[in-house]
Amino acid sequence: MWLLSRAALVDTELGGHPLPAGAGPLFSPYALHRDPDVFAGPERFDPDRWIEDRIERRHREAFIPFGAGARRCVGDAFALAEAQMALAVICRRWRVRARPGGAPAPLPRMAMRPQGARLVLDRRTDRAPAEEAGVLPGE
Numbered sequence: 001m002w003l004l005s006r007a008a009l010v011d012t013e014l015g016g017h018p019l020p021a022g023a024g025p026l027f028s029p030y031a032l033h034r035d036p037d038v039f040a041g042p043e044r045f046d047p048d049r050w051i052e053d054r055i056e057r058r059h060r061e062a063f064i065p066f067g068a069g070a071r072r073c074v075g076d077a078f079a080l081a082e083a084q085m086a087l088a089v090i091c092r093r094w095r096v097r098a099r100p101g102g103a104p105a106p107l108p109r110m111a112m113r114p115q116g117a118r119l120v121l122d123r124r125t126d127r128a129p130a131e132e133a134g135v136l137p138g139e
Contacts, residue, residue: 038059
């Protein structure tokens with residue numbers, strides 16, 4: 001989800017604005033994940049930002065692709081494991097690169113997704129001979 005809602009249980013203040021009990025503020029994980037006060041260089045591809053010692057410098061709920069708290073997606077751990085497995089299988093056989101000439105733009109639907117993202121897959125030729133024959137180490 002790219003836009004979430006919550007309910008204020010008591011009168012409070014949020015970002016300097018009064019929020020009465022019963023109010024239903026909306027917030028965007030999409031915007032949070034691109035906030036430079038939370039993530040340095042938020043638009044930059046930086047897999048190292050997830051190294052343990054770098055994660056601890058942020059609030060534990062700074063990255064919430066599956067929501068948080070009582071409304072957190074029950075399938076979040078499965079989704080992350082499935083995505084890692086799929087990526088490992090794809091990248092073992094293919095080199096993935098962006099097609100030149102355009103950057104993806106966000107397309108807000110039920111879930112935010114990229115629009116205009118085009119990838120090129122090149123079959124890897126640097127694999128070991130056993131892999132080429134379909135025999136994997138340990139099999």
